[in-house]
Amino acid sequence: MIGFQLLPVVLSFIVLGAHFLRSGNVVMVGVVLVLLGLLSVRRRWVAGSVQTALLLGAAEWVRTLFRLVAARTQSGEPVLRLLLILGGVALLTALSALVFRAARVQRWYEPR
DSSP, X not given: OHHHHHHHHHHHHHHHHHHHHHTTOHHHXXXXXXXXXXXXXXXXXXXXXXXXXXXXXXXXHHHHHHXXXXXXXXXXXXXXXXXXXXXXXXXXXXXXXXXXXXXXXXXXXXXX
C-alpha cells in the first residue's frame, strides 16, 4: 500500500530525471536515481530529504518555464500551452511532497 502512496513522488522524480537527461546533466540524473533509491530506506531523514528535493525540483520546473516562455515570447510563438503544461508539472512536483504528511507514510519512515 505504501507503494501507491509514494507513486506521485516516484513519477515526479522520473519526469525530473528525464528533464535532466534531455538537457545533458548526467550528474543530476544520478542524484535523482539516488533519491529514488532512498525511498526504500526507512529513516526520518529520508522523508525530509526527499521533500526538499521535490521542492527544489518544482523550482527547477518554474525556472525552466520562465526560460522557455521568454524564448517563445521573443520569437513570437504561443506560450499558453507551455505555461499550462510546465506549470502543472511544477505544481504536481511540489504537491507530491505532501505525500510525506500522510500518517501511514510518516509511520513508514519512523526510525526503528
